[in-house]
Amino acid sequence: MERIGEVAVVIPVHNEEHLLPAALAAVCAAADALQAQRPAVAVRILVALDSCTDGSSAVASRCAAADHRISLLQVTFRSVGGSRRAGIRAALGSTGTGLPHDSPQLWLANTDADSCVPENWLLRQLELADRGADAVLGTVEPDPESTDGDLLRRWHLRHPLGEDHPHVHGANLGVRASAYVLAGGFPRLRSHEDSGLVERLRKHGSTVWSTDTIRVRTSGRTDARAPQGFGSYLLALRREPAAALKG
Template sequence: MERIGQVAVVVPVHNEEYYLARALSGVRAAANALKPDRPHVGVEIIVVLDSCTDGSRGIALRFAAADSRFRVLEVDFRSVGKSRRAGIEALLATRPSPGSLWLANTDADSIVPVNWLQRQVELADAGTDAVLGSVEPDPDGMDPEILRRWHARHPVEEHHAHVYGASFGVRASAYELAGGFPRQRSHEDRGLVQKLRRHGFRVRATDSIRVLTSGRLHARAPHGFGAYLLALGLEPAVAAEG
Protein backbone atom coordinates (compact mmCIF):
# COMPACT_ATOMS: atom_id res chain seq x y z
CA MET A 1 0.00 0.00 0.00
CA GLU A 2 1.36 3.40 -0.99
CA ARG A 3 2.20 5.93 1.69
CA ILE A 4 0.29 9.19 1.50
CA GLY A 5 2.08 11.80 -0.60
CA GLN A 6 -0.74 14.30 -1.12
CA VAL A 7 -3.75 15.42 0.93
CA ALA A 8 -6.75 17.17 -0.60
CA VAL A 9 -9.36 18.80 1.63
CA VAL A 10 -12.87 19.40 0.25
CA VAL A 11 -15.13 21.99 1.87
CA PRO A 12 -18.67 22.34 0.40
CA VAL A 13 -20.24 25.75 1.02
CA HIS A 14 -23.77 27.09 0.68
CA ASN A 15 -24.26 30.61 2.12
CA GLU A 16 -21.92 30.22 5.09
CA GLU A 17 -20.50 33.73 5.42
CA TYR A 18 -20.97 33.67 9.21
CA TYR A 19 -18.90 30.50 9.76
CA LEU A 20 -16.71 30.14 6.67
CA ALA A 21 -13.66 32.19 7.67
CA ARG A 22 -13.17 30.29 10.91
CA ALA A 23 -13.73 26.97 9.11
CA LEU A 24 -11.07 27.73 6.50
CA SER A 25 -8.72 29.09 9.16
CA GLY A 26 -9.02 25.78 11.00
CA VAL A 27 -8.22 23.79 7.85
CA ARG A 28 -5.25 26.07 7.14
CA ALA A 29 -3.92 25.54 10.69
CA ALA A 30 -4.25 21.76 10.26
CA ALA A 31 -2.40 21.95 6.93
CA ASN A 32 0.36 24.01 8.54
CA ALA A 33 0.68 21.51 11.40
CA LEU A 34 1.07 18.63 8.95
CA LYS A 35 4.11 20.19 7.25
CA PRO A 36 6.78 19.65 9.94
CA ASP A 37 5.42 16.17 10.69
CA ARG A 38 5.19 15.05 7.02
CA PRO A 39 7.30 17.51 4.98
CA HIS A 40 6.94 15.34 1.84
CA VAL A 41 3.11 15.51 1.88
CA GLY A 42 1.54 18.29 -0.17
CA VAL A 43 -1.82 19.81 0.74
CA GLU A 44 -4.52 21.25 -1.48
CA ILE A 45 -7.79 22.73 -0.21
CA ILE A 46 -10.75 23.03 -2.57
CA VAL A 47 -13.66 25.21 -1.49
CA VAL A 48 -16.81 24.25 -3.42
CA LEU A 49 -19.21 27.20 -3.55
CA ASP A 50 -22.67 25.82 -4.21
CA SER A 51 -25.30 28.41 -5.23
CA CYS A 52 -23.92 31.02 -2.81
CA THR A 53 -25.72 34.36 -2.73
CA ASP A 54 -24.08 35.84 0.38
CA GLY A 55 -20.47 36.83 1.12
CA SER A 56 -19.08 33.29 1.04
CA ARG A 57 -17.49 33.73 -2.39
CA GLY A 58 -15.51 36.79 -1.29
CA ILE A 59 -14.24 35.00 1.82
CA ALA A 60 -13.14 31.95 -0.18
CA LEU A 61 -11.40 34.09 -2.80
CA ARG A 62 -9.51 36.01 -0.11
CA PHE A 63 -8.13 32.76 1.30
CA ALA A 64 -7.19 31.60 -2.21
CA ALA A 65 -5.43 34.89 -2.96
CA ALA A 66 -3.40 34.69 0.25
CA ASP A 67 -2.54 30.97 0.16
CA SER A 68 -1.84 28.98 -3.02
CA ARG A 69 -3.03 25.77 -1.36
CA PHE A 70 -6.63 27.01 -1.67
CA ARG A 71 -8.74 26.56 -4.82
CA VAL A 72 -12.29 27.74 -5.42
CA LEU A 73 -14.83 25.80 -7.46
CA GLU A 74 -18.30 27.21 -8.17
CA VAL A 75 -21.27 24.90 -8.79
CA ASP A 76 -25.05 25.17 -8.78
CA PHE A 77 -26.44 22.04 -7.16
CA ARG A 78 -27.91 23.11 -3.81
CA SER A 79 -26.75 19.72 -2.57
CA VAL A 80 -23.90 19.06 -0.17
CA GLY A 81 -23.44 15.53 -1.51
CA LYS A 82 -23.15 16.66 -5.12
CA SER A 83 -20.82 19.47 -4.06
CA ARG A 84 -18.49 17.06 -2.27
CA ARG A 85 -18.48 14.76 -5.29
CA ALA A 86 -17.77 17.63 -7.68
CA GLY A 87 -14.85 18.83 -5.58
CA ILE A 88 -13.32 15.38 -5.49
CA GLU A 89 -13.87 14.82 -9.21
CA ALA A 90 -12.07 18.10 -9.94
CA LEU A 91 -9.12 16.91 -7.85
CA LEU A 92 -8.97 13.40 -9.29
CA ALA A 93 -9.01 14.78 -12.84
CA THR A 94 -5.45 16.00 -12.27
CA ARG A 95 -4.18 12.91 -10.40
CA PRO A 96 -3.13 10.02 -12.69
CA SER A 97 -2.15 7.84 -9.67
CA PRO A 98 -4.59 8.32 -6.78
CA GLY A 99 -3.10 5.60 -4.55
CA SER A 100 -1.03 8.09 -2.56
CA LEU A 101 -3.79 10.74 -2.39
CA TRP A 102 -5.88 11.19 0.75
CA LEU A 103 -9.26 12.94 0.53
CA ALA A 104 -10.25 14.79 3.71
CA ASN A 105 -13.76 16.19 4.04
CA THR A 106 -15.24 18.76 6.40
CA ASP A 107 -18.07 21.30 6.46
CA ALA A 108 -18.14 25.07 6.16
CA ASP A 109 -19.77 25.53 9.59
CA SER A 110 -17.19 23.41 11.42
CA ILE A 111 -13.75 23.86 12.97
CA VAL A 112 -11.27 21.00 12.62
CA PRO A 113 -8.62 20.42 15.33
CA VAL A 114 -5.01 21.25 14.57
CA ASN A 115 -4.04 17.54 14.43
CA TRP A 116 -6.86 16.74 12.00
CA LEU A 117 -4.68 15.98 8.98
CA GLN A 118 -1.71 14.62 10.92
CA ARG A 119 -3.81 11.90 12.51
CA GLN A 120 -5.55 10.95 9.26
CA VAL A 121 -2.24 10.57 7.44
CA GLU A 122 -0.82 8.57 10.35
CA LEU A 123 -3.75 6.15 10.23
CA ALA A 124 -3.62 5.95 6.42
CA ASP A 125 0.09 5.12 6.43
CA ALA A 126 -0.69 2.37 8.96
CA GLY A 127 -3.09 0.79 6.47
CA THR A 128 -6.44 2.46 7.09
CA ASP A 129 -8.53 3.21 3.99
CA ALA A 130 -11.12 5.54 5.58
CA VAL A 131 -11.20 7.53 8.81
CA LEU A 132 -14.45 8.48 10.56
CA GLY A 133 -13.77 11.33 12.94
CA SER A 134 -16.08 12.41 15.73
CA VAL A 135 -18.10 15.62 15.96
CA GLU A 136 -19.27 17.76 18.85
CA PRO A 137 -21.90 20.53 18.54
CA ASP A 138 -20.75 24.00 19.54
CA PRO A 139 -22.55 24.66 22.85
CA ASP A 140 -22.50 28.41 22.29
CA GLY A 141 -26.13 29.50 21.96
CA MET A 142 -27.50 25.96 22.02
CA ASP A 143 -30.41 24.83 24.15
CA PRO A 144 -28.68 22.85 26.96
CA GLU A 145 -31.36 20.17 26.87
CA ILE A 146 -30.82 19.54 23.14
CA LEU A 147 -27.07 19.37 23.74
CA ARG A 148 -27.59 16.88 26.59
CA ARG A 149 -29.76 14.66 24.39
CA TRP A 150 -27.23 14.76 21.60
CA HIS A 151 -24.38 13.67 23.89
CA ALA A 152 -26.55 10.89 25.36
CA ARG A 153 -27.00 9.44 21.86
CA HIS A 154 -23.50 10.18 20.53
CA PRO A 155 -20.83 9.30 23.10
CA VAL A 156 -17.47 10.63 21.93
CA GLU A 157 -15.18 7.63 22.05
CA GLU A 158 -12.83 5.53 19.98
CA HIS A 159 -14.50 3.09 17.57
CA HIS A 160 -17.76 5.04 17.66
CA ALA A 161 -20.65 4.03 15.42
CA HIS A 162 -21.27 7.32 13.63
CA VAL A 163 -20.44 8.89 10.25
CA TYR A 164 -20.04 12.67 9.93
CA GLY A 165 -19.25 14.50 6.72
CA ALA A 166 -17.60 17.19 8.84
CA SER A 167 -14.78 14.81 9.78
CA PHE A 168 -14.26 12.11 7.19
CA GLY A 169 -11.22 11.01 5.23
CA VAL A 170 -10.70 8.33 2.58
CA ARG A 171 -7.91 7.06 0.37
CA ALA A 172 -8.60 8.23 -3.18
CA SER A 173 -8.07 4.77 -4.69
CA ALA A 174 -10.62 3.27 -2.25
CA TYR A 175 -13.03 6.11 -3.01
CA GLU A 176 -12.84 5.39 -6.74
CA LEU A 177 -13.15 1.61 -6.39
CA ALA A 178 -16.22 2.03 -4.15
CA GLY A 179 -17.85 4.32 -6.71
CA GLY A 180 -17.49 7.59 -4.81
CA PHE A 181 -20.17 9.52 -2.97
CA PRO A 182 -23.64 8.35 -4.04
CA ARG A 183 -25.63 10.85 -6.08
CA GLN A 184 -28.13 11.71 -3.36
CA ARG A 185 -29.14 14.94 -1.61
CA SER A 186 -28.27 13.83 1.92
CA HIS A 187 -26.43 11.12 3.88
CA GLU A 188 -23.94 10.77 1.05
CA ASP A 189 -21.22 10.17 3.66
CA ARG A 190 -23.06 7.18 5.16
CA GLY A 191 -23.74 5.79 1.70
CA LEU A 192 -20.04 5.88 0.80
CA VAL A 193 -18.98 4.24 4.07
CA GLN A 194 -21.46 1.41 3.48
CA LYS A 195 -19.97 0.85 0.02
CA LEU A 196 -16.40 0.94 1.39
CA ARG A 197 -17.25 -1.70 3.98
CA ARG A 198 -18.96 -3.90 1.39
CA HIS A 199 -15.78 -3.76 -0.69
CA GLY A 200 -13.70 -4.86 2.30
CA PHE A 201 -11.79 -1.64 2.88
CA ARG A 202 -10.43 -0.88 6.35
CA VAL A 203 -12.56 1.78 8.04
CA ARG A 204 -11.45 3.28 11.37
CA ALA A 205 -13.69 5.37 13.64
CA THR A 206 -11.81 7.60 16.07
CA ASP A 207 -12.33 10.37 18.61
CA SER A 208 -8.75 11.59 18.18
CA ILE A 209 -9.81 14.23 15.59
CA ARG A 210 -12.98 15.65 17.10
CA VAL A 211 -14.49 18.51 15.06
CA LEU A 212 -16.54 21.34 16.57
CA THR A 213 -19.58 21.99 14.40
CA SER A 214 -22.38 24.54 14.50
CA GLY A 215 -25.26 23.79 16.84
CA ARG A 216 -27.73 25.77 14.75
CA LEU A 217 -31.23 24.42 14.24
CA HIS A 218 -31.95 26.04 10.85
CA ALA A 219 -30.65 23.32 8.58
CA ARG A 220 -28.82 23.85 5.27
CA ALA A 221 -29.58 20.27 4.18
CA PRO A 222 -33.10 18.80 4.56
CA HIS A 223 -31.83 15.77 6.48
CA GLY A 224 -28.56 17.19 7.76
CA PHE A 225 -27.06 17.86 11.17
CA GLY A 226 -29.18 20.94 11.93
CA ALA A 227 -32.36 19.08 11.04
CA TYR A 228 -31.37 16.28 13.39
CA LEU A 229 -30.75 18.69 16.27
CA LEU A 230 -34.11 20.32 15.61
CA ALA A 231 -35.78 16.90 15.78
CA LEU A 232 -34.16 16.27 19.16
CA GLY A 233 -35.65 19.51 20.42
CA LEU A 234 -39.13 18.52 19.23
CA GLU A 235 -39.10 15.08 20.84
CA PRO A 236 -41.15 15.98 23.97
CA ALA A 237 -43.91 17.57 21.85
CA VAL A 238 -44.01 14.54 19.57
CA ALA A 239 -44.21 12.19 22.58
CA ALA A 240 -47.02 14.25 24.14
CA GLU A 241 -49.01 14.18 20.90
CA GLY A 242 -48.64 10.40 20.74
Protein backbone atom coordinates in the same frame (compact mmCIF):
# COMPACT_ATOMS: atom_id res chain seq x y z
CA MET B 1 0.69 0.17 2.78
CA GLU B 2 1.96 3.12 0.72
CA ARG B 3 2.48 6.37 2.62
CA ILE B 4 0.34 9.34 1.66
CA GLY B 5 2.08 11.85 -0.58
CA GLU B 6 -0.76 14.31 -1.18
CA VAL B 7 -3.89 15.43 0.66
CA ALA B 8 -6.92 17.15 -0.89
CA VAL B 9 -9.40 18.71 1.53
CA VAL B 10 -12.91 19.27 0.14
CA ILE B 11 -15.33 21.75 1.73
CA PRO B 12 -18.86 22.21 0.30
CA VAL B 13 -20.29 25.69 0.93
CA HIS B 14 -23.79 27.11 0.67
CA ASN B 15 -24.31 30.60 2.15
CA GLU B 16 -21.82 30.34 4.99
CA GLU B 17 -20.20 33.79 4.94
CA HIS B 18 -20.22 34.07 8.75
CA LEU B 19 -18.83 30.63 9.61
CA LEU B 20 -16.59 30.03 6.58
CA PRO B 21 -13.62 32.17 7.77
CA ALA B 22 -13.22 30.08 10.93
CA ALA B 23 -13.68 26.84 9.02
CA LEU B 24 -10.98 27.73 6.50
CA ALA B 25 -8.63 29.02 9.19
CA ALA B 26 -8.97 25.72 11.06
CA VAL B 27 -8.29 23.65 7.93
CA CYS B 28 -5.25 25.79 7.09
CA ALA B 29 -3.95 25.34 10.64
CA ALA B 30 -4.37 21.57 10.29
CA ALA B 31 -2.51 21.71 6.96
CA ASP B 32 0.29 23.71 8.58
CA ALA B 33 0.59 21.18 11.41
CA LEU B 34 0.76 18.31 8.93
CA GLN B 35 3.37 19.94 6.72
CA ALA B 36 5.47 20.94 9.72
CA GLN B 37 5.93 17.26 10.54
CA ARG B 38 5.66 15.85 7.02
CA PRO B 39 6.93 18.57 4.67
CA ALA B 40 6.98 16.25 1.67
CA VAL B 41 3.18 15.91 1.74
CA ALA B 42 1.40 18.34 -0.59
CA VAL B 43 -1.91 19.80 0.60
CA ARG B 44 -4.71 21.32 -1.48
CA ILE B 45 -7.95 22.79 -0.13
CA LEU B 46 -10.88 22.80 -2.55
CA VAL B 47 -13.86 25.00 -1.69
CA ALA B 48 -17.01 24.02 -3.61
CA LEU B 49 -19.25 27.11 -3.60
CA ASP B 50 -22.74 25.83 -4.25
CA SER B 51 -25.34 28.39 -5.39
CA CYS B 52 -24.15 30.97 -2.86
CA THR B 53 -26.16 34.20 -2.73
CA ASP B 54 -24.39 35.77 0.25
CA GLY B 55 -20.77 36.81 0.72
CA SER B 56 -19.34 33.29 0.83
CA SER B 57 -17.60 33.63 -2.54
CA ALA B 58 -15.94 36.87 -1.48
CA VAL B 59 -14.79 35.31 1.80
CA ALA B 60 -13.38 32.28 0.00
CA SER B 61 -11.66 34.46 -2.59
CA ARG B 62 -9.91 36.49 0.11
CA CYS B 63 -8.74 33.32 1.81
CA ALA B 64 -7.51 31.87 -1.49
CA ALA B 65 -5.55 35.05 -2.20
CA ALA B 66 -3.82 34.69 1.17
CA ASP B 67 -3.10 30.94 0.91
CA HIS B 68 -2.05 29.34 -2.38
CA ARG B 69 -3.27 25.93 -1.19
CA ILE B 70 -6.90 27.06 -1.49
CA SER B 71 -8.78 26.86 -4.80
CA LEU B 72 -12.42 27.59 -5.58
CA LEU B 73 -15.04 25.68 -7.54
CA GLN B 74 -18.41 27.20 -8.47
CA VAL B 75 -21.30 24.70 -8.68
CA THR B 76 -25.11 24.95 -8.77
CA PHE B 77 -26.42 21.78 -7.15
CA ARG B 78 -27.99 23.26 -4.01
CA SER B 79 -27.06 19.91 -2.50
CA VAL B 80 -24.26 19.09 -0.08
CA GLY B 81 -24.01 15.66 -1.68
CA GLY B 82 -23.67 17.14 -5.15
CA SER B 83 -21.11 19.78 -4.17
CA ARG B 84 -19.09 17.26 -2.14
CA ARG B 85 -18.97 14.90 -5.14
CA ALA B 86 -17.96 17.75 -7.44
CA GLY B 87 -15.16 18.80 -5.10
CA ILE B 88 -13.81 15.28 -4.95
CA ARG B 89 -14.08 14.95 -8.73
CA ALA B 90 -12.02 18.14 -9.12
CA ALA B 91 -9.46 16.86 -6.62
CA LEU B 92 -9.10 13.58 -8.48
CA GLY B 93 -8.83 15.31 -11.84
CA SER B 94 -5.92 17.59 -10.99
CA THR B 95 -3.60 16.14 -8.39
CA GLY B 96 -0.89 18.66 -7.61
CA THR B 97 1.89 16.06 -7.49
CA GLY B 98 0.93 14.20 -10.65
CA LEU B 99 -0.38 11.14 -8.81
CA PRO B 100 -2.93 9.01 -10.67
CA HIS B 101 -6.51 9.85 -9.72
CA ASP B 102 -6.92 6.45 -8.05
CA SER B 103 -3.57 6.47 -6.26
CA PRO B 104 -3.34 4.91 -2.78
CA GLN B 105 -0.95 7.80 -1.98
CA LEU B 106 -3.69 10.43 -2.40
CA TRP B 107 -5.86 11.15 0.64
CA LEU B 108 -9.26 12.87 0.38
CA ALA B 109 -10.30 14.69 3.57
CA ASN B 110 -13.83 16.04 3.94
CA THR B 111 -15.32 18.64 6.25
CA ASP B 112 -18.05 21.30 6.17
CA ALA B 113 -18.14 25.09 6.02
CA ASP B 114 -19.90 25.40 9.38
CA SER B 115 -17.32 23.26 11.18
CA CYS B 116 -13.86 23.70 12.72
CA VAL B 117 -11.41 20.83 12.57
CA PRO B 118 -8.73 20.35 15.26
CA GLU B 119 -5.09 21.12 14.55
CA ASN B 120 -4.13 17.42 14.47
CA TRP B 121 -6.96 16.58 12.05
CA LEU B 122 -4.89 15.75 8.96
CA LEU B 123 -1.84 14.48 10.81
CA ARG B 124 -3.89 11.92 12.71
CA GLN B 125 -5.73 10.76 9.60
CA LEU B 126 -2.42 10.11 7.86
CA GLU B 127 -1.05 8.32 10.92
CA LEU B 128 -4.02 5.94 10.74
CA ALA B 129 -3.62 5.61 6.97
CA ASP B 130 0.02 4.59 7.54
CA ARG B 131 -1.27 1.86 9.87
CA GLY B 132 -3.60 0.47 7.18
CA ALA B 133 -6.77 2.55 7.20
CA ASP B 134 -8.47 3.13 3.86
CA ALA B 135 -10.96 5.48 5.48
CA VAL B 136 -11.12 7.33 8.78
CA LEU B 137 -14.41 8.33 10.42
CA GLY B 138 -14.06 11.08 13.00
CA THR B 139 -16.56 12.36 15.51
CA VAL B 140 -18.54 15.60 15.52
CA GLU B 141 -19.75 17.68 18.45
CA PRO B 142 -22.08 20.70 18.34
CA ASP B 143 -20.16 23.82 19.32
CA PRO B 144 -21.03 24.52 22.98
CA GLU B 145 -20.78 28.27 22.32
CA SER B 146 -23.54 28.19 19.73
CA THR B 147 -25.69 25.33 21.02
CA ASP B 148 -28.48 25.48 23.58
CA GLY B 149 -27.42 23.68 26.76
CA ASP B 150 -30.34 21.27 26.80
CA LEU B 151 -29.83 20.40 23.14
CA LEU B 152 -26.13 19.75 23.77
CA ARG B 153 -27.03 17.44 26.66
CA ARG B 154 -29.48 15.61 24.43
CA TRP B 155 -26.80 15.24 21.74
CA HIS B 156 -24.34 13.61 24.14
CA LEU B 157 -27.00 11.27 25.51
CA ARG B 158 -27.71 10.04 21.99
CA HIS B 159 -24.09 10.16 20.72
CA PRO B 160 -21.55 8.74 23.15
CA LEU B 161 -18.14 9.54 21.69
CA GLY B 162 -15.12 7.27 21.77
CA GLU B 163 -12.92 4.99 19.73
CA ASP B 164 -14.69 2.54 17.39
CA HIS B 165 -17.81 4.71 17.45
CA PRO B 166 -20.67 3.95 15.02
CA HIS B 167 -21.14 7.47 13.64
CA VAL B 168 -20.56 8.78 10.10
CA HIS B 169 -20.22 12.51 9.44
CA GLY B 170 -19.28 14.19 6.17
CA ALA B 171 -17.78 16.96 8.29
CA ASN B 172 -15.11 14.55 9.54
CA LEU B 173 -14.30 11.87 7.01
CA GLY B 174 -11.09 10.93 5.21
CA VAL B 175 -10.60 8.30 2.52
CA ARG B 176 -7.81 6.98 0.34
CA ALA B 177 -8.39 7.86 -3.33
CA SER B 178 -7.89 4.27 -4.47
CA ALA B 179 -10.59 3.04 -2.06
CA TYR B 180 -12.92 5.91 -3.02
CA VAL B 181 -12.66 5.16 -6.74
CA LEU B 182 -13.00 1.40 -6.23
CA ALA B 183 -16.18 1.92 -4.20
CA GLY B 184 -17.72 4.20 -6.83
CA GLY B 185 -17.44 7.39 -4.77
CA PHE B 186 -20.19 9.26 -2.97
CA PRO B 187 -23.60 8.05 -4.16
CA ARG B 188 -25.79 10.54 -5.98
CA LEU B 189 -27.88 11.55 -2.98
CA ARG B 190 -28.91 15.02 -1.83
CA SER B 191 -28.13 14.04 1.75
CA HIS B 192 -26.63 11.10 3.67
CA GLU B 193 -24.05 10.73 0.93
CA ASP B 194 -21.45 10.21 3.68
CA SER B 195 -23.18 7.12 5.07
CA GLY B 196 -23.72 5.86 1.53
CA LEU B 197 -20.00 6.10 0.77
CA VAL B 198 -19.02 4.25 3.94
CA GLU B 199 -21.51 1.49 3.13
CA ARG B 200 -19.95 1.17 -0.33
CA LEU B 201 -16.41 1.14 1.12
CA ARG B 202 -17.25 -1.68 3.49
CA LYS B 203 -18.92 -3.70 0.74
CA HIS B 204 -15.70 -3.46 -1.27
CA GLY B 205 -13.57 -4.67 1.63
CA SER B 206 -11.92 -1.37 2.54
CA THR B 207 -10.50 -0.96 6.03
CA VAL B 208 -12.61 1.67 7.81
CA TRP B 209 -11.46 2.99 11.20
CA SER B 210 -13.49 5.13 13.59
CA THR B 211 -11.79 7.48 16.05
CA ASP B 212 -12.59 10.21 18.56
CA THR B 213 -9.05 11.62 18.49
CA ILE B 214 -9.91 14.25 15.86
CA ARG B 215 -13.24 15.59 17.09
CA VAL B 216 -14.70 18.36 14.91
CA ARG B 217 -16.86 21.13 16.34
CA THR B 218 -19.79 22.09 14.16
CA SER B 219 -22.53 24.69 14.34
CA GLY B 220 -25.38 23.88 16.71
CA ARG B 221 -27.93 25.83 14.70
CA THR B 222 -31.27 24.24 13.92
CA ASP B 223 -32.10 26.35 10.84
CA ALA B 224 -30.81 23.71 8.48
CA ARG B 225 -29.00 24.46 5.21
CA ALA B 226 -29.53 20.92 3.89
CA PRO B 227 -32.76 18.88 4.01
CA GLN B 228 -32.24 15.89 6.31
CA GLY B 229 -28.86 17.34 7.26
CA PHE B 230 -27.23 17.99 10.62
CA GLY B 231 -29.34 21.03 11.47
CA SER B 232 -32.55 19.17 10.69
CA TYR B 233 -31.42 16.34 12.92
CA LEU B 234 -30.68 18.74 15.79
CA LEU B 235 -34.11 20.32 15.41
CA ALA B 236 -35.77 16.90 15.61
CA LEU B 237 -33.61 16.01 18.61
CA ARG B 238 -34.60 19.21 20.41
CA ARG B 239 -38.28 18.35 19.92
CA GLU B 240 -37.93 14.73 21.01
CA PRO B 241 -39.61 13.83 24.33
CA ALA B 242 -37.10 13.42 27.16
CA ALA B 243 -38.43 9.94 27.90
CA ALA B 244 -37.44 8.78 24.42
CA LEU B 245 -33.86 9.93 24.96
CA LYS B 246 -33.53 7.90 28.14
CA GLY B 247 -34.84 4.85 26.34
